[in-house]
Amino acid sequence: MASFEPVARAVREVKNVLLEINLVYSFLDTLIIFLLSFFITFLTNVHWYFAMIPTALYFILHVTKRVGSISLLRVEEKVSSLSEQLRTAADNVGRHNEIIDLLNNEVLSKMRDVKVSYFIDFKDLLGKIFAMFCISFLIIFVTSMNVRLVNFGDMFHISEKSLDFDRGSENIASDGRDLEAETQGNSDIFGDPSVREAGKNPISLQLNPTESEINLNEFKEVEPKDFDNAPAPGEISAQQDAAYDREIAREYKDVVKNYFDKIT
Amino acid sequence: MSSLTTIGKDFQDVFKELGKVVVGQQEVMKQVLVAIMCNGNALLESVPGLAKTLTIKTLAEIMDLKFSRIQNTPDLMPSDITGTYIIEEEDGKRKFKFQPGPIFANIVLADEINRATPKTQAALLEAMQEKQVTVGNKTFKLEEPFFILATQNPIEQEGTYPLPEAQQDRFLLKIKLDYPSFEEELEIVDRFAEGTGQFNLRAIVKKEHIARLQTYTKQVPIANDIKKYAVKVITATRQRKDLIEYGASPRASIAIVMAAKAKALIEGRKFVSKEDIKEMAFPVLRHRIVLNFEAQRKNLTEDDVIKELL
Numbered sequence: 001m002a003s004f005e006p007v008a009r010a011v012r013e014v015k016n017v018l019l020e021i022n023l024v025y026s027f028l029d030t031l032i033i034f035l036l037s038f039f040i041t042f043l044t045n046v047h048w049y050f051a052m053i054p055t056a057l058y059f060i061l062h063v064t065k066r067v068g069s070i071s072l073l074r075v076e077e078k079v080s081s082l083s084e085q086l087r088t089a090a091d092n093v094g095r096h097n098e099i100i101d102l103l104n105n106e107v108l109s110k111m112r113d114v115k116v117s118y119f120i121d122f123k124d125l126l127g128k129i130f131a132m133f134c135i136s137f138l139i140i141f142v143t144s145m146n147v148r149l150v151n152f153g154d155m156f157h158i159s160e161k162s163l164d165f166d167r168g169s170e171n172i173a174s175d176g177r178d179l180e181a182e183t184q185g186n187s188d189i190f191g192d193p194s195v196r197e198a199g200k201n202p203i204s205l206q207l208n209p210t211e212s213e214i215n216l217n218e219f220k221e222v223e224p225k226d227f228d229n230a231p232a233p234g235e236i237s238a239q240q241d242a243a244y245d246r247e248i249a250r251e252y253k254d255v256v257k258n259y260f261d262k263i264t
Numbered sequence: 265m266s267s268l269t270t271i272g273k274d275f276q277d278v279f280k281e282l283g284k285v286v287v288g289q290q291e292v293m294k295q296v297l298v299a300i301m302c303n304g305n306a307l308l309e310s311v312p313g314l315a316k317t318l319t320i321k322t323l324a325e326i327m328d329l330k331f332s333r334i335q336n337t338p339d340l341m342p343s344d345i346t347g348t349y350i351i352e353e354e355d356g357k358r359k360f361k362f363q364p365g366p367i368f369a370n371i372v373l374a375d376e377i378n379r380a381t382p383k384t385q386a387a388l389l390e391a392m393q394e395k396q397v398t399v400g401n402k403t404f405k406l407e408e409p410f411f412i413l414a415t416q417n418p419i420e421q422e423g424t425y426p427l428p429e430a431q432q433d434r435f436l437l438k439i440k441l442d443y444p445s446f447e448e449e450l451e452i453v454d455r456f457a458e459g460t461g462q463f464n465l466r467a468i469v470k471k472e473h474i475a476r477l478q479t480y481t482k483q484v485p486i487a488n489d490i491k492k493y494a495v496k497v498i499t500a501t502r503q504r505k506d507l508i509e510y511g512a513s514p515r516a517s518i519a520i521v522m523a524a525k526a527k528a529l530i531e532g533r534k535f536v537s538k539e540d541i542k543e544m545a546f547p548v549l550r551h552r553i554v555l556n557f558e559a560q561r562k563n564l565t566e567d568d569v570i571k572e573l574l
Contacts, residue, residue, distance in 0.1 A: 085534075087489065088536070092485040
């Protein structure tokens with residue numbers, strides 16, 4: 001085996017380790033950017049999809065920069081005894097003479113002392129994890145409190161409501177009927193289509209006694225209340241008034257009637 | 265010189281032996297060794313009395329080399345250096361016999377080269393470049409290893425023939441000798457004014473090893489970015505028109521890399537460092553650049569400009 005082969009292999013190995021570490025750092029940094037972007041989109045009432053744009057851009061730029069910056073110089077900085085030797089050995093892989101052979105042996109013996117932990121900045125890593133932790137808590141806080149600083153979403157029609165990509169399917173009933181057509185665009189009668197559709201399905205509700213303000217243990221029969229004897233203030237009095245019927249088209253009346261028939 | 269692994273230690277021994285005779289001047293000695301290992305020639309510049317001759321003579325002794333000295337004067341003829349044919353009587357017959365001049369040595373110290381006429385300088389330079397001399401119509405090969413270490417006096421320029429830039433370019437290095445420090449001068453006085461002046465020197469490097477050392481020098485590997493840096497420094501001399509009238513030739517690029525390799529080997533390293541390039545840039549470049557009027561007006565020296573380039 002030529003003397004440069006072990007050196008070539010060692011150099012390749014070191015470069016791979018550096019690449020992996022750089023990718024991990026890039027991933028962590030990108031995650032921080034995503035959390036920050038998400039936080040900002042929430043505060044500005046912008047659809048969270050927009051948080052993906054800076055995240056993707058950052059990831060591409062960061063990975064390109066970090067992968068491009070992989071150099072043996074970094075190894076030499078961490079292991080001063082390898083200073084300039086490693087680069088020289090790597091640049092002269094394939095060449096063979098007495099001096100290069102000696103250099104290769106020297107480099108190989110020194111490279112045995114190189115540890116992966118040399119290239120991991122634990123302080124930096126902890127800082128990044130702490131930053132992610134803080135941003136995550138901030139996100140939980142603002143979402144629970146529904147804090148919105150600026151409403152860019154509605155201003156530029158990029159809010160979650162404006163960009164609800166599933167909204168079109170809400171007017172199609174589960175049995176395939178077009179509810180929008182049925183109501184002739186008049187949703188006032190039926191209320192919100194999504195709520196209306198949900199109303200057709202049996203809903204099973206279970207109240208957790210520990211998380212409810214209602215104490216089910218104190219449940220008792222409703223007492224009849226005698227309103228006739230209720231003392232009313234003297235200044236409150238009732239007068240007869242007139243009620244006027246509005247002219248409602250016959251077909252609308254049928255729709256309403258049918259609706260209530262179906263409900264009952 | 266025992267082996268390649270102990271090369272650094274062997275050179276330390278060379279310096280130790282030199283130090284028995286010469287006080288200080290470590291850098292100068294190292295640069296002279298660099299020139300020898302690169303199979304180049306050096307131009308030494310200093311005021312008189314700084315032990316140039318002593319240094320070279322001692323080095324020749326330690327390296328087991330034949331030493332000769334030529335004191336250049338305006339009336340020195342090329343034949344005084346190269347040698348000439350003399351008539352010799354043998355068996356009653358007269359015939360011409362070549363009498364070799366002082367150039368037929370391994371280390372030749374050409375003292376005050378700028379005092380010789382251009383014709384004599386040219387004869388020296390032919391020997392330097394071609395490692396041969398031509399007398400009449402016959403060419404004589406000089407014995408290897410062959411080095412010329414020429415000296416120049418920076419003062420008393422009256423009646424001198426300064427070497428043209430093209431000829432200076434043929435010297436691998438221009439080495440500057442400076443005055444010794446107070447302590448060193450005190451040591452010089454102790455050693456030479458009170459001592460016997462006799463030193464037992466041992467030959468550390470044999471003549472036959474020098475060719476091998478020169479091969480090793482060429483074999484020293486250099487990283488690509490350091491090589492690029494060296495070439496960048498040399499090309500910068502041609503681009504800095506604000507300070508330099510004429511920059512260094514590509515010969516300087518070869519010289520700086522070779523000198524850095526030799527320095528690395530002398531220091532026992534098997535690779536060239538950036539520091540080697542930076543250090544060797546001064547002796548390699550100082551005689552290869554011509555400062556412009558603006559730099560001279562600012563009272564800048566060649567070394568100041570090189571420092572700025574680095």
